[in-house]
Amino acid sequence: MSIERQETAQRMSRIVIHNDTVYLCGQVAKDANDGITEQTATMLDKVDALLKQAGSDREHILSATLYIRDMKDFAAMNAVWDSWVPEGYAPARACVEARMARPELLVEISVVAALAK
Template sequence: MSIQRIQTNQRMSRIVIHNKTVYLCGQVCADATKGIKEQTQTMLDKVDALLIEAGSSRENILSATVYIKDMQYFKEMNEVWDAWVPEGYAPARACVEAAMARPELLVEVSVVAAQKD
C-alpha cells in the first residue's frame, strides 16, 4: 500500500492520501485579524482547495474536528459551517474549545475525506 504526501515540509504534509482516504493537516484562516465568520469562511475555502487537489470534495468528507478558541464563537462559526456543508452530506464532527498556536486565531479544522470514485 502506498502513501502519497502532498505539500510536504520538515514538519508536516498538508495532504496525505492512503487507501483512497484523504487526511488534511489543520487549516486556519487566511487573515487572523478578521472575526470568527471571516476566519471560518477562509479556513473552509482552504479545505475546499486541498480537497480538490486530493481528488475529493465537501461531499466526500468523512469526519471533521473543529477547534475553537472560545465557545462564545460557536454559534457564529456554525452559521458559516452549516452554509458550507452540502445538504445531506454532513460529516461526523467534533467541536472542542482549544488553545490556538497564535492568540489571534479563533478557529481551526482538521478533515478526513474519501477520494472520489
C-alpha cells in the same frame, strides 16, 4: 499499500492519501485578524482547495474536528459551517474549545475525506 504525501515540509504534509482516504493537516484562516465569521469562511475555502487538489470534495468528507478558541463564537462559526456543508452530506464532527498556536486564531479544522471516484 502506498502513501502519497503532498506539500511535504519538515514538520508535516498538507495532504496525505492512503487507502482512498484523504487526510488534511489543520487549516486556519487566511487572515487571523478577521472575526470568527470571516476566519471560518476562509478556513473552509482552504479546505475546498486542498480537497480538490487531492481528488475529493465536500460531499466526501468523512469527519471533521473543529478547534475553537472561545465557545462564545460557536453559533457564528456554526452559521458559516451549516451553509458550507452540502445538505445530506454532513460528516461526523467534533468541536472543542482549545488554545490556539497564535492568540489571534479563532478556529482551526482537521479533515478526513474519501477520494471522489
